[in-house]
Amino acid sequence: MTAARLPGVIGRRIFLVATEESGDRLGAGLMKVLRQRLGDAVQFDGVGGRAMTREGLNPLFPIEELSIMGFAAVVKQLPKILRLIRQTVDAVIATSPDILVIIDSPDFTHRVARRVRARDASIPIVDYVSPTVWAWRPGRARAMLRYVDHVLALLPFEPEAYQRLHGPPCSYIGHPLTEQLASLRPNGEEQVRRAAEPPVLLVLPGSRRGEIRHHLALFGEALAKLRSGGRDFELVLPTMPHLETMVREGVASWEVTPKIVVGETEKRAAFRIAHAALAKSGTVTLELALSGVPMVTAYRVGNAEAFILRRAIRVSSVILANLVIGQDVIPEYLQENCTPENLSRALGEVLSDSPLRRQQVEAFTTLDAKMSTGNTPPSVRAADIVLATMRRGRRAN
Structure with a gap:
C-alpha cells in the first residue's frame, strides 16, 4: 500500500466524487477553500463537472455519463453504472488519497465508498450531503457507520436524525443557499x-x-x-x-x-x-x-x-x-x-x-x-471538517 501522506507534506491528494451539477458546485466550493488552506501542493482527483474541473480536478470521466433519471432508466443503464463504479473505485485505490469525499448522489457515491472501505479501510471517507435517512430507508444511517467517518449536513435537523438513528458523526455546515x-x-x-x-x-x-x-x-x-x-x-x-x-x-x-x-x-x-x-x-x-x-x-x-x-x-x-x-x-x-x-x-x-x-x-x-451558521460560510465549515478528518491520519486497518 502507498505510504500515507501527512498534512504539511508535499503531494497531498484528495479524491472527490460528484455526479450531478449541484454536487459539482458544492465540490468546487470545497476545493477552492481547501486549496486556500493547503496551497498548490494539493492534488484533486476524481469525478466532477465543469465547476470542479475549473478548480483543478483531474476528472476520471464526464459526469454527463451519469445523467440518468428514474428507476426504469437506471435498470436499463445498470451495466454502465456498475462499470463506472468499478472504474471509480479502482482509481481511488490506485491513487491512495489522503481522504475520499463523496458528494450527494448516494446511489452511486455510497457504492463507491463501501467498495473503497472494503479494499482499503485506511482511507478516511467524508460524505458531503446526507442521504434522506430521515425520510426513508432510515437503516442506512447505521449502515453508514461501516464506511463513512463524517457526514456534512445541509439541513439543520439532520445531525439529530443521525444521532437518533445511530449513524456516523454528522455536523450541520449550512446550506449553500444561505450564501446566496x-x-x-x-x-x-x-x-x-x-x-x-x-x-x-x-x-x-x-x-x-x-x-x-x-x-x-x-x-x-x-x-x-x-x-x-x-x-x-x-x-x-x-x-x-x-x-x-x-x-x-x-x-x-x-x-x-x-x-x-x-x-x-x-x-x-x-x-x-x-x-x-x-x-x-x-x-x-x-x-x-x-x-x-x-x-x-x-x-x-x-x-x-x-x-x-x-x-x-x-x-x-x-x-x-x-x-x-x-x-x-x-x-x-x-x-x-x-x-x-x-x-x-x-x-x-x-x-x-x-x-x-x-x-x-x-x-x-x-x-x-x-x-444560520453564524459568520462561517458552509464551504468553509465543510473544508474545516474535511481537513480535521484528514489530519487525524489514515485509519488503522
Missing part, C-alpha cells in the same frame, strides 16, 4: 413589482428531463383552469439552457403562454419579483421560501417508483422548506392528488391575501435563524 440570499431577495423596486398587478406567477416543472415530462402538461392544464376562473397573472417559467428546447416544445400547446427565462441569473431575477409559484417538489422549494415566495408544490413519478416511495417514506411532508420550518405550511399534491383542479384551486389561494398565503409568508421569516 442577496440574489434571492428583492430590492425596493423589485418589491414594488412583487406587490403589483398582475401578479408574477412562477412555474417550475423540474430540472431534469424526466421531471419535465411528468409535470409540464399537468401544470399547463392547471394554469389554464386558473385563468379560465378569472384569475389574471403574468406567467414566468425559468429553465436552464440544456432544457430550453424541450420546455419550449412542451409549452407550445399551453392555453396560457409563459415567458421563458433561461439561466441561473434570469431565474433569480424572476424569483425576486414573483408573487407566488407552482413548483415541483425539491430543493427549489427551499429556494423559493428563502426568497419569500408563497407556493404550491406538486410531484408525479412513474407507477413503479410511486409504489416503492409510498411504502418507504416516513415523514409527513417531502417539502424541504416544511421540514426546516417544522410545520407543513406549503401544500403538496403527490401522484393521484396532483390534478389540475387541486393545483389551480390552491394557486388561487396563494395568489390572494388568504390565510394560506399569510401563514407561509410568516413561516418563511423564521428560516434565516433556523438555517
Whole structure:
C-alpha cells in the first residue's frame, strides 16, 4: 500500500466524487477553500463537472455519463453504472488519497465508498450531503457507520436524525443557499413589482428531463383552469439552457403562454419579483421560501417508483422548506392528488391575501435563524471538517 501522506507534506491528494451539477458546485466550493488552506501542493482527483474541473480536478470521466433519471432508466443503464463504479473505485485505490469525499448522489457515491472501505479501510471517507435517512430507508444511517467517518449536513435537523438513528458523526455546515440570499431577495423596486398587478406567477416543472415530462402538461392544464376562473397573472417559467428546447416544445400547446427565462441569473431575477409559484417538489422549494415566495408544490413519478416511495417514506411532508420550518405550511399534491383542479384551486389561494398565503409568508421569516451558521460560510465549515478528518491520519486497518 502507498505510504500515507501527512498534512504539511508535499503531494497531498484528495479524491472527490460528484455526479450531478449541484454536487459539482458544492465540490468546487470545497476545493477552492481547501486549496486556500493547503496551497498548490494539493492534488484533486476524481469525478466532477465543469465547476470542479475549473478548480483543478483531474476528472476520471464526464459526469454527463451519469445523467440518468428514474428507476426504469437506471435498470436499463445498470451495466454502465456498475462499470463506472468499478472504474471509480479502482482509481481511488490506485491513487491512495489522503481522504475520499463523496458528494450527494448516494446511489452511486455510497457504492463507491463501501467498495473503497472494503479494499482499503485506511482511507478516511467524508460524505458531503446526507442521504434522506430521515425520510426513508432510515437503516442506512447505521449502515453508514461501516464506511463513512463524517457526514456534512445541509439541513439543520439532520445531525439529530443521525444521532437518533445511530449513524456516523454528522455536523450541520449550512446550506449553500444561505450564501446566496442577496440574489434571492428583492430590492425596493423589485418589491414594488412583487406587490403589483398582475401578479408574477412562477412555474417550475423540474430540472431534469424526466421531471419535465411528468409535470409540464399537468401544470399547463392547471394554469389554464386558473385563468379560465378569472384569475389574471403574468406567467414566468425559468429553465436552464440544456432544457430550453424541450420546455419550449412542451409549452407550445399551453392555453396560457409563459415567458421563458433561461439561466441561473434570469431565474433569480424572476424569483425576486414573483408573487407566488407552482413548483415541483425539491430543493427549489427551499429556494423559493428563502426568497419569500408563497407556493404550491406538486410531484408525479412513474407507477413503479410511486409504489416503492409510498411504502418507504416516513415523514409527513417531502417539502424541504416544511421540514426546516417544522410545520407543513406549503401544500403538496403527490401522484393521484396532483390534478389540475387541486393545483389551480390552491394557486388561487396563494395568489390572494388568504390565510394560506399569510401563514407561509410568516413561516418563511423564521428560516434565516433556523438555517444560520453564524459568520462561517458552509464551504468553509465543510473544508474545516474535511481537513480535521484528514489530519487525524489514515485509519488503522
